[in-house]
Amino acid sequence: MIDGIVSLVSALVEFVVSLFVGLIEFVAGFFVAAGETLTALDLFLLLFVVLAELIFWSLLWLRELLFSLFGWRKPKLISKPTFWRPTPKVKQAKS
Numbered sequence: 381m382i383d384g385i386v387s388l389v390s391a392l393v394e395f396v397v398s399l400f401v402g403l404i405e406f407v408a409g410f411f412v413a414a415g416e417t418l419t420a421l422d423l424f425l426l427l428f429v430v431l432a433e434l435i436f437w438s439l440l441w442l443r444e445l446l447f448s449l450f451g452w453r454k455p456k457l458i459s460k461p462t463f464w465r466p467t468p469k470v471k472q473a474k475s
Contacts, residue, residue, distance in 0.1 A: 403431070429463050436461055 407427065440458045448455040
């Protein structure tokens with residue numbers, strides 16, 4: 381019984397840590413890839429939206445797992461929601 385609880389807690393901690401590390405890597409990659417095409421406001425809005433999407437997706441995933449557990453059925457695939465994505469601005473070339 382204790383081994384099962386320890387395994388569940390360690391899996392949950394590993395999930396949170398990997399989510400945090402993945403978010404840090406995403407931010408680092410995002411600064412490199414979109415540093416010149418987006419403004420600072422677009423950047424922070426996009427990071428906020430992506431974080432909200434991840435939280436919403438995790439809640440949908442957890443809800444589906446719980447419903448499938450109590451309904452004795454196979455869980456359905458939950459697609460990642462997309463709330464908003466900015467369009468890159470074209471920079472004017474100096475004459």
